[in-house]
Amino acid sequence: MYIKEKLKQLGYETTTPIQDGVFSHIDHKKHLVGLAPTGTGKTHAYLLPILERLNLEQQEIQAIIIVPTNELVIQVHQMLLEIDDRFIVKAYYGGSDKQREISWLKKAQPHIVIATPNRLKLFAIDEQVLKFKKTKYFVLDEADMMFDEDFMSFIDQVLPMLLQAKIMLFSATITSQMQPFIQSYFGQYDLIDTTKDHDLDIEYQLINIKYQDRLESLKKVIANINPFTCFIFVSKKENQDIVYEALHEMGLNVISFKSSLGVKRRKQVIEEIKAHRYQYVVTSDLGARGLDFEISHVIHFDLPHHLEFFMHRSGRTGRMHSSGKVITFLSVYDHRKVEKLRKLVDFKEYIITNEGLIKKQRKAKTISDAEKQAIKSIKKPGRVKPNYKKKNKIEVQTAKKQARRNELYGKNR
Numbered sequence: 023m024y025i026k027e028k029l030k031q032l033g034y035e036t037t038t039p040i041q042d043g044v045f046s047h048i049d050h051k052k053h054l055v056g057l058a059p060t061g062t063g064k065t066h067a068y069l070l071p072i073l074e075r076l077n078l079e080q081q082e083i084q085a086i087i088i089v090p091t092n093e094l095v096i097q098v099h100q101m102l103l104e105i106d107d108r109f110i111v112k113a114y115y116g117g118s119d120k121q122r123e124i125s126w127l128k129k130a131q132p133h134i135v136i137a138t139p140n141r142l143k144l145f146a147i148d149e150q151v152l153k154f155k156k157t158k159y160f161v162l163d164e165a166d167m168m169f170d171e172d173f174m175s176f177i178d179q180v181l182p183m184l185l186q187a188k189i190m191l192f193s194a195t196i197t198s199q200m201q202p203f204i205q206s207y208f209g210q211y212d213l214i215d216t217t218k219d220h221d222l223d224i225e226y227q228l229i230n231i232k233y234q235d236r237l238e239s240l241k242k243v244i245a246n247i248n249p250f251t252c253f254i255f256v257s258k259k260e261n262q263d264i265v266y267e268a269l270h271e272m273g274l275n276v277i278s279f280k281s282s283l284g285v286k287r288r289k290q291v292i293e294e295i296k297a298h299r300y301q302y303v304v305t306s307d308l309g310a311r312g313l314d315f316e317i318s319h320v321i322h323f324d325l326p327h328h329l330e331f332f333m334h335r336s337g338r339t340g341r342m343h344s345s346g347k348v349i350t351f352l353s354v355y356d357h358r359k360v361e362k363l364r365k366l367v368d369f370k371e372y373i374i375t376n377e378g379l380i381k382k383q384r385k386a387k388t389i390s391d392a393e394k395q396a397i398k399s400i401k402k403p404g405r406v407k408p409n410y411k412k413k414n415k416i417e418v419q420t421a422k423k424q425a426r427r428n429e430l431y432g433k434n435r
Contacts, residue, residue: 040067045071054191065098069101073102095137111136143176159187229349230352247319253319266278390426396424
């Protein structure tokens, strides 16, 4: 009843596959791994059932939520308060007042802690002012963005403190870095894999710019689209300012979102983006980490150093039943990366024209009469042998090539 009422309060008429899975498994004794594409409601999938099960009268930490960035701490905190503001919640991220929080925690404990790994380490391990003995739920959200050597060292110190907690890990995929952790701590666990159950309405547009200048290509694309909000992802820090200045000079309503702004300014920029102050946002992969905005377009100015970030970047659009477009530039140096990405997404090839972005039409392959005769001349074996199809395919290709050569030779005589 609680979840139904809260979903109605939030304006959601239906639930997503990852939400259905978590709601039905939350009371199992096993730990839980939830896999789903970004933008499919993972945060509400764990917040709603956890809040339903917490005890307001118990003044102890009952739930801990770990996310990879300061911005996500702020976002999850806001989402939680929108659901239910009766609980004492502490959000710990870089830039918050350390000494004030230590003094408060020595006197009391919150119901819920939301923190980055570094901040949780500071208060739980270094200062030892967070008490986890009665914690019921330990959530690792956007987990594929957190796992490295430092994080593993930290988590090895934290988990022994969580004597009764159900561990819930959420990610877009299980990476090679996450597998040893799951094997060590999860034992038999509930796997809720909905990666193939979500039909996201995203069109992936691929523009082959070959040797052309990326910035000039970007300007041409922008001249031919009119997005509600467009995120432009730039991998190199030195290029981010260049792209921002170029778009600013074009008279566009644009902001640059980067780590050097500082936590307070970034928080302010996030609120401005949510308030639709900007049509274009130039960002590093900082903007790819789970932030929830109404975005109609994503442009990959260049491809990320780590290809898994391509899906995180792209997942800023097409969220929760909305449609979106993802535009990717293909230069002569990007072919290898794009071929790997083709296994994950169905690219539609586009070209930039004076009339706008036009979908590239593939030419249908035709077979000449000479090629048809050459194929017919290949004798089929009376008895089919192993690898017959493969050998026959090679013979057909060879015959067609020879027929084309003969035709070309005849024309040039």
